[in-house]
Amino acid sequence: MNYYTRDMVKFDLGASNILFGHRQFPKGAEVSPSGFIANVPEGFYESLKWAHAYNLPILVTENGVEDHLDTLRPKYLVEHIHALWRAVNFNWRIKGYFHWSLVDNFEWERGWTQRFGLWGLDTSTQERIRRPSVDLYAEICRENGLSSEMVHEYAPEVLAKVFPQV
Template sequence: MRDYYAELSKAFGIPPMEVHTFLSPRSEKGLHIIFQSHVEARAAIRQVSPNTKIGLSMSLFDFQSVPGGEEQAAHELHEEFLQFLPYMEDDDFLALQNYSREIYGPDGLIPVPADRERTQMGYEFYPEALENVIRCASKHLNKPIIVTENGVATDDDTRRVAFIDRALKGVAACIADGIPVKGYLHWSLLDNFEWQLGFSKRFGLIEVDRQTQERTPKPSAYHLGQIARANIIY
């Protein structure tokens, strides 16, 4: 979300702390409402449909650190994931969304170095983050895992193919180690409307002509399709 804030702040002249992607900034009261809503919704669903599987989808960076940044990285992991764990213990699965990593140092979040490849979202091109997030989540919550979002915003589809291959190698390594990864959903099928950033961030396996609405599968779509049809993972 930080990259959203920076881009919107620059585009509209709004101080960064006043720009928020969703309805409001986080608050203790708001978090309590979220936690309690999940608990009560789960109970209500199970009352009317006992066989329905229930879980949360968590959007997580791979939080890393350099010497001096360990405490800040741990804080971010707590804020974004660990504090939710008591309310997820009775869930049936955990769904994960991941796109990249964040690295923390003594002074906080370290910007992506200029010599590193970046995506259209401003994230570091780092498909290996998915494996790290799966392993971290599995360590703290013993549940089946479904990857509900993982992908890259780019106009260079060869980089999307590379991203898919590297990310799935990480998923395969997790499965080989006994982590119950039950599914992988690539984000996204179509070039989408990316929140306040509009149509400029192209995540899709399929290109969309916004004038004609014509859909054109990219090579990455066929590449992922071949993996799925072969029922193999790296």
């Protein structure tokens, strides 16, 4: 499964040559710096729930946000891993999770304009630039989950949502 965001689309009779003429995000969703992706972890959970209905193993192969400043990514990562944890607690057949992407990559539709990497990439020199969220993801992998200490350090604004008793 690949999940980035929840898009809501609608057909516009005045622009019938465009299949889905209007794309919007849910009200109140925090949007990435370029406006390409909104942080909607509930949509991720609902997608996992939909996949679970088929009673097949679920492997999340892509989940991430383009954020060259690395300001939204820690919160996005924490909230999406938390949604995944909820699914695991219901014994859904979650087999793995891969963050998109380790290093900035060339996006087919948008070239180098979208920076999904935990590591930034200077395309002229090939130098890798460490973003703070790489440490968060490393801790999540090492510990095989989230802790309140991690959330407090990297995404304190969602601590009460993810760990309500802390």
